Amino acid sequence: MSHSLALDIAGITISLTADLDLPIDAEGAARKFVRDGGGVDDRPEVRIRAVWGEPVEPPAADLLFDPGKGLWRLYRLGRRRRFIFTAPLLGPLPYQAATFNEDFTEGEVEIRREIFGRRLPVYPLQYPLDELLMVHLLSHGRGVEVHGSGIVSSDGAGTLFAGQSGAGKTTMAKLWLADPDVTILSDERVVLRQEGDDIWMYGTPWHGDGRIANQGRARLRRVFFLRHAGQNQLAPVSATGSIARLFACGFAPFHDRGGLDYTLGFLEQVVKRCACNELGFLPDQSAVDFVRGN
Amino acid sequence: MTPDEPPDPGPGRKPYEKPTLSEVALRPEEAVLGNCKTMGVAGPAEGDCTALGGCMTFGS
Numbered sequence: 150m151s152h153s154l155a156l157d158i159a160g161i162t163i164s165l166t167a168d169l170d171l172p173i174d175a176e177g178a179a180r181k182f183v184r185d186g187g188g189v190d191d192r193p194e195v196r197i198r199a200v201w202g203e204p205v206e207p208p209a210a211d212l213l214f215d216p217g218k219g220l221w222r223l224y225r226l227g228r229r230r231r232f233i234f235t236a237p238l239l240g241p242l243p244y245q246a247a248t249f250n251e252d253f254t255e256g257e258v259e260i261r262r263e264i265f266g267r268r269l270p271v272y273p274l275q276y277p278l279d280e281l282l283m284v285h286l287l288s289h290g291r292g293v294e295v296h297g298s299g300i301v302s303s304d305g306a307g308t309l310f311a312g313q314s315g316a317g318k319t320t321m322a323k324l325w326l327a328d329p330d331v332t333i334l335s336d337e338r339v340v341l342r343q344e345g346d347d348i349w350m351y352g353t354p355w356h357g358d359g360r361i362a363n364q365g366r367a368r369l370r371r372v373f374f375l376r377h378a379g380q381n382q383l384a385p386v387s388a389t390g391s392i393a394r395l396f397a398c399g400f401a402p403f404h405d406r407g408g409l410d411y412t413l414g415f416l417e418q419v420v421k422r423c424a425c426n427e428l429g430f431l432p433d434q435s436a437v438d439f440v441r442g443n
Numbered sequence: 444m445t446p447d448e449p450p451d452p453g454p455g456r457k458p459y460e461k462p463t464l465s466e467v468a469l470r471p472e473e474a475v476l477g478n479c480k481t482m483g484v485a486g487p488a489e490g491d492c493t494a495l496g497g498c499m500t501f502g503s
Contacts, residue, residue, distance in 0.1 A: 216477035277476045284476070296473065313470055393467040400474060 150174070150270050155184040155193060158279075159294075159340035159351035160366070161286060164193035165273055168200055171260070172270035178354040178362035179272065179279065195254050195286065197247075199273035201266075202259030204246030206233055214404035221277060223404065232281060239264060247278055253285045280355055283340070284400040288408030292342035293415050296398040298322035298357075299339040299350045299367075303330035307350040307367030308440070309339060310428070311398045312375035319359040320432045321375060328437070336361040341369060341419055348419050371424045373440070374398075378429025381439035391425035392416045 150172030154165040156179065167173045175183050207224040214223040224231045226248060234245040244264045249256035258273040265271045274282065284294055297311035298318040310321045322336035337357030339350050348369040356362035374386060374394050386394065395416045402408040430436040452458050471477070 214475075216471075216475035218472070218477050220477060280476055313468070313473055390465065390467070393465075397467045397469045397474075400476070403475065 156182050156274075157184045157364070158182050158283060158353060159287075159292065159342060160349075161195065161283070161291065162193040163195040163197060163274070163282075165197050165199060167198070167271075167273065171199055171201055173199055173273055174270040176272040176275065178356055178360070179274070181362060181364055182354050195256070195282070197256045197258060197273065199258045199260060199271070201262045202246070203261060204233065204243040204259040206243060207231060214402075221281065230285075232278060234278065245275075245278065247282075249282075249285070252289050253282060256282075276355070280338075280400075283353075285402055285405075285408070287340065287342075287400075288402045288405060288411055290411060292340055293395075293412055293419075294338060294340050294353070294400045295395060296337065297339050298336045298361075299334040299352065300325050301332040301334060301365065301367040305367055306370040307334075308371045308373065309341075309350055309369060309423075310373050310375050311395060313398060316375040317377055317430065317432065318375060319357040319361075321430065321436065322357075322361055323359050324432070324434060324437050327434075332363065332365060332367075333361050334363050334365055334367070341415075343415065343418055346422065348422050369419070369423050371426075372419070373426055373428035376427065376429050378431070380429065381431055381436055382429045383443055384427040384429070386425050386427050388417075388420050388425075391420040394425075395419060 151174060152167045152169060152172060154173055154175060156163045156175065162184065165173060207226065211224045211226065212222060213225045219235055219237065222233045224233065228251045229248055231246060231248045233243045235241065235243050244261050245258065247256055247258045260271055260273065287293055295311055296313060296318065297309045298321050300308050310318055312318050319336040322333050325331045325333055334350065334352030335356060336359035338353045338355040340353055342349050342351065349366045350369040351366045352363040354362050392413065396413065399412065399416065401412040
C-alpha cells in the first residue's frame with residue numbers, strides 16, 4: 150500500500166504523504182484526479198501530511214465559522230486555520246482534523262485511528278475536506294468553484310450550465326451524453342480559473358446524481374443559468390444580475406473578507422468575458438438542439 | 444413636461460431608468476458545504492453512502 154499520493158484538481162497539484170503505518174489512497178471519483186504515476190510531485194502547489202492522531206475540538210473562543218449541521222467547523226490557531234470534522238454516528242469526538250497555514254498550501258491531517266484503523270487505506274482528503282481545501286485555495290487568487298454542469302463541444306468551447314440544487318444540472322448534463330463529440334466535465338461542480346484574458350472551466354471530483362466527474366478543462370464561452378420551463382427559451386441577464394447569480398451558485402469563504410472580495414472580483418471578470426443568459430429548458434433532446442442553435 | 448415625466452436626457456445620453464431591486468436567493472446549506480445531498484450528513488459514518496469509502500453524491 151502507498152504512503153504518498155498526488156492529485157491534480159483544477160490545475161492545482163496536491164501532494165499527500167503519510168507515516169509508514171498509515172497507507173493512503175484516493176477514493177471514489179478522486180481516483181480520476183490522481184496524477185499520472187500517482188507519486189508525489191517534486192514541486193506541488195500544496196503539501197499535506199497525514200498522521201494518526203486524536204484530534205480534539207479547540208476552545209469555542211477560537212471558532213471562526215460553523216456552517217451548522219455539525220459536520221465541520223473552522224477555528225483560528227494564530228495565523229493558521231484548523232478544520233474539525235464530526236459525524237453524529239461516530240460520537241462527539243472529531244474523527245478527523247486538518248490544520249493549514251495561512252494560504253492553505255501546507256497542512257496536516259490528523260486521522261483518528263480507532264475509527265479508520267480497520268478500514269485501510271485511508272483517503273486523507275475525504276469529503277468535505279477536499280472541497281473545503283479547494284474553496285479556500287481558490288479564494289486566494291486562484292479562481293472560484295461553482296455549482297454547475299460543464300460541457301466541452303468538439304471545437305473546444307466550454308459551456309457552463311449553472312444552477313442551485315434542483316435547477317437541472319444533472320438533467321442537462323445527461324442530455325449531452327448521447328453526443329460522442331461532447332465531453333462532459335461534471336454534472337454538479339466545476340472550477341473556473343483565469344489565464345490571461347481567458348476563463349478556463351475545469352472538471353472536479355464532486356459529481357451529482359449523474360456521477361459524471363472528469364479531468365479536463367476548456368475555455369469558457371457561455372454561461373446559462375438553468376431553470377426548468379415549459380419550453381426552451383433564453384432570457385438576457387444583466388451583468389450585475391449574472392454576477393449575483395454566479396455568486397449564489399458559487400462557493401466562497403464567508404468568514405474571510407479578502408476571499409469574498411476576490412471571489413466577487415473574479416466573477417465580474419467571468420461575466421465580462423462570457424455570454425450569460427438564463428436558459429429555461431425542457432428535459433429532452435430539444436434542449437440540446439436549442440442550445441446548439443443559440 | 445409633467446412632474447412625473449423624466450427630464451430629457453439630452454443628446455447622446457441614456458434616458459433615466461428608475462432603479463429596481465431584484466433578489467437572488469442564496470441557499471446557505473449549499474454554499475458552505477454543510478450537507479450531503481443523499482444522507483444529510485457527510486463523513487465516514489454514513490451507511491451505504493460514504494462508509495469510509497467515498498461520498499457518492501455530494502451536497503448541492
